[in-house]
Amino acid sequence: MWRSTRNWLAGGPPAGSISRVNEPIWADRVWKPQPPLAEAVRAEVCVIGLGGSGLAALDELVNQGISAVGVEAQTVGAGAAGRNGGFVLAGLAKFYHETVRQLGRATAAAIYRQTADEIQRQVDELPRIIRQTGSLRIAADAAELADCQRHLAALRADGFAAEPYAGPEGEGILLPTDGVMQPLQRAHSQATHLIARGTRLFENSPVQKIEPGLVVTAAGTVRCDTIITAVDGRLEKIFPELSPRVRSARLQMLATAAAPEVNYFRPVYWRQGYEYWQQQPNRTVALGGFRDHAGEAEWTMAGEPTKLIQDLLEKFLREHLRVQAPITHRWAASVAYTTDGLPVLEQVRHKVWAVGGYSGTGNIVGALCARAAARLAAGQMSDWAELLAQARAGAKS
Numbered sequence: 001m002w003r004s005t006r007n008w009l010a011g012g013p014p015a016g017s018i019s020r021v022n023e024p025i026w027a028d029r030v031w032k033p034q035p036p037l038a039e040a041v042r043a044e045v046c047v048i049g050l051g052g053s054g055l056a057a058l059d060e061l062v063n064q065g066i067s068a069v070g071v072e073a074q075t076v077g078a079g080a081a082g083r084n085g086g087f088v089l090a091g092l093a094k095f096y097h098e099t100v101r102q103l104g105r106a107t108a109a110a111i112y113r114q115t116a117d118e119i120q121r122q123v124d125e126l127p128r129i130i131r132q133t134g135s136l137r138i139a140a141d142a143a144e145l146a147d148c149q150r151h152l153a154a155l156r157a158d159g160f161a162a163e164p165y166a167g168p169e170g171e172g173i174l175l176p177t178d179g180v181m182q183p184l185q186r187a188h189s190q191a192t193h194l195i196a197r198g199t200r201l202f203e204n205s206p207v208q209k210i211e212p213g214l215v216v217t218a219a220g221t222v223r224c225d226t227i228i229t230a231v232d233g234r235l236e237k238i239f240p241e242l243s244p245r246v247r248s249a250r251l252q253m254l255a256t257a258a259a260p261e262v263n264y265f266r267p268v269y270w271r272q273g274y275e276y277w278q279q280q281p282n283r284t285v286a287l288g289g290f291r292d293h294a295g296e297a298e299w300t301m302a303g304e305p306t307k308l309i310q311d312l313l314e315k316f317l318r319e320h321l322r323v324q325a326p327i328t329h330r331w332a333a334s335v336a337y338t339t340d341g342l343p344v345l346e347q348v349r350h351k352v353w354a355v356g357g358y359s360g361t362g363n364i365v366g367a368l369c370a371r372a373a374a375r376l377a378a379g380q381m382s383d384w385a386e387l388l389a390q391a392r393a394g395a396k397s
């Protein structure tokens with residue numbers, strides 16, 4: 001349904017702007033809706049939340065021969081996993097040299113290596129969805145360019161691929177092993193694969209109660225040994241005990257019709273990653289950013305786009321990216337940040353695991369955390385979980 005933005009933003013839209021209200025550009029017609037949970041089900045593990053992370057946990061469980069079901073409040077990929085910028089980046093949310101400063105070189109390098117391996121694993125699994133184009137970090141000013149040089153030096157010192165870059169996007173660094181994707185397609189593809197292997201996924205089934213061994217929705221229950229909650233944004237609402245260490249924020253994006261007037265082959269991170277954009281092979285452009293321009297207002301669990309941020313995005317799209325194509329989509333979604341920038345991977349209650357808090361960069365780290373939770377739930381070791389524990393123990397704030 002196409003609607004004018006006139007009704008959703010007080011003050012009205014810029015002239016001639018037509019866009020889908022709070023719908024991401026990442027439409028995917030192949031998805032076959034799954035039923036809600038409307039019975040009493042038993043499984044060894046119940047995974048709550050079917051974004052990229054929950055689906056990765058299920059994949060790991062199925063690989064290990066463990067019976068598992070997935071329960072989702074909305075639809076597969078309806079959260080941040082299907083509404084994000086599609087950047088497929090190695091490392092944690094902080095840049096590599098900052099992570100070295102925080103965690104020490106050995107831990108930072110081990111974490112970076114695992115995320116790079118996870119990118120490669122996903123590229124091999126989903127070669128038609130993830131394009132390993134490399135990514136660009138472009139400096140917004142001279143001070144940031146100096147920071148890019150420190151970033152580059154730290155990566156190279158530890159043997160990771162990185163190159164200085166100067167091109168039409170500006171100056172900065174090129175990270176050749178990163179990639180980009182259509183995120184909703186990734187979620188749907190992962191889910192379709194799980195369903196084909198006999199995993200039951202329940203959509204439109206908000207979980208109302210989590211107790212050790214029991215998950216309750218409006219019309220059904222799952223009895224299980226272990227629960228893995230893979231919810232990034234609004235995680236602290238489900239587990240208030242994680243607050244204030246975990247805090248949700250809103251991130252906003254917009255996207256355009258095909259923009260043949262520009263050519264951004266690689267996804268671009270700009271101004272410390274606050275702004276980010278990618279151009280898909282069909283030439284549409286998706287742009288996000290300016291969270292820091294709204295102060296406290298974006299530290300919210302709300303998920304609606306706002307005029308303040310959307311106007312900033314639109315100005316940047318026209319003046320900096322030089323895109324003339326009409327805006328077709330505007331949307332927002334919720335993610336969770338942690339005070340130390342390290343993701344949550346912990347048993348919050350007896351046999352109830354929580355993963356989330358990826359601080360805005362969860363496409364790869366979320367999958368690693370969720371796979372780790374699945375391994376721990378199965379009584380196995382997880383290198384990733386050990387690394388994070390080590391990182392947390394040694395972290396400087």
Ligand SMILES: Cc1cc2nc3c(=O)[nH]c(=O)nc-3n(C[C@H](O)[C@H](O)[C@H](O)COP(=O)(O)OP(=O)(O)OC[C@H]3O[C@@H](n4cnc5c(N)ncnc54)[C@H](O)[C@@H]3O)c2cc1C
Pocket residue numbers: 048049050051052053054071072073074075076077078079080081082083084085086087088089205206207208230231232233250251252253288332333334335355356358359360361362363364366
């Ligand atoms: C605009 C935007 C741009 C971003 N860009 C990037 C990027 O380019 N690269 C990157 O790596 N990261 C990016 N991120 C962050 C990334 O999208 C997230 O960290 C990641 O998708 C989290 O995935 P997830 O599966 O853990 O959580 P989600 O995708 O949020 O999935 C959690 C699911 O749990 C469900 N749920 C919640 N409560 C319940 C309940 N009570 N019962 C049942 N189900 C429930 C939700 O409906 C949701 O589907 C971006 C995020 C946003 C919002």
